[in-house]
Amino acid sequence: MSEQTSERFVMPGELLGTAEEFVPGPGTYEDGGRVYAALLGHSHVDPAARAVSVQAVHGIPRIATGDxxxxxxxxxxxxxxxxxxxxxxxxxxxxxxxxxxxxxxxxxxxxxxxxxxxxxxxxxxxxxxxxxxxxxxxxxxxxxxxxxVAARCQSCHGMLSAGSKGLVCLRCGATERRKQSRSYGLLRPVDSAHGSPPH
Ligand SMILES: [Zn+2]
Incomplete structure (x- = not known):
């Protein structure tokens, strides 16, 4: 195994090895006799199959202050x-x-x-x-x-709906209280470029 193909974090376009050394697997592409990463992710070499592949790392944001x-x-x-x-x-x-x-x-x-x-x-x-x-x-x-933004009735597990007097169970009619968001019942992305709450 060459230095180029040991398991590591790779960027798209990064050289993984030559087409003579490795069969290009999922997440890679071959160009001009060389195999490159097509994705941001971790490269893997299967020695038996002589194949190299890249498993994608999705762009999940790190949880940071203000999110x-x-x-x-x-x-x-x-x-x-x-x-x-x-x-x-x-x-x-x-x-x-x-x-x-x-x-x-x-x-x-x-x-x-x-x-x-x-x-x-x-x-x-x-x-x-x-x-x-x-x-x-x-x-x-x-x-x-x-x-x-969403809650269930503590007696019957029915969904609670926001009403004028707090939350009302749609199934049994019980009322409950919560620290409700203004957008209770409206599960939708929040419009904010920076992840801070709208004011
Ligand atoms: Zn209920």
Missing amino acids: LVYARVDELKSQMAICTILASATTRRSAPGVPEGTVHISRAKDGYTDSLADEFAPGDILLAEVIQGHPSIKLTTAPPELGV
């Missing part, structure tokens, strides 16, 4: 809601590695919150802003645009 994300509430603790970050709200791409994020009780809404159970329930889908991306992901749902 808007969709997150599912998994668990409520006394001081924080523990969430799974599902996707970027701006690109709708799924988040890499299903990272965990937390909403501290002081960041759930503007003003004092007695209990996170008054604002969220497990299973709720939040639209949240990343206030810290590293080393742990911290989220806020305080601005009016942010908060719960």
Whole structure:
């Protein structure tokens, strides 16, 4: 195996080896007797087949401060809601590695919150802003645009619909309260060039 073809991160157009050494596999192309990467990704050599291929790395954005994300509430603790970050709200791409994020009780809404159970329930889908991306992901749902965007009834699991008196279960008629986003029920990408919430 030559230095050119050991497994590594490659750019499109990067030389992987010669057509004499390797059969061009998926994610590569041959040009003038040389094999190049066609994708951004990791190159792999199959010695038995004498083939080289490139497995794409999709352009999933790193989660960074200011990003808007969709997150599912998994668990409520006394001081924080523990969430799974599902996707970027701006690109709708799924988040890499299903990272965990937390909403501290002081960041759930503007003003004092007695209990996170008054604002969220497990299973709720939040639209949240990343206030810290590293080393742990911290989220806020305080601005009016942010908060719960989809939720289910805690007694019957029916979908809750936004009404004038809060959230109403479409199945059993129960009413529930959440820290609702203005865009509750409207799961759509947020119009923002920089990922910050619209004002
Ligand atoms: Zn219900």
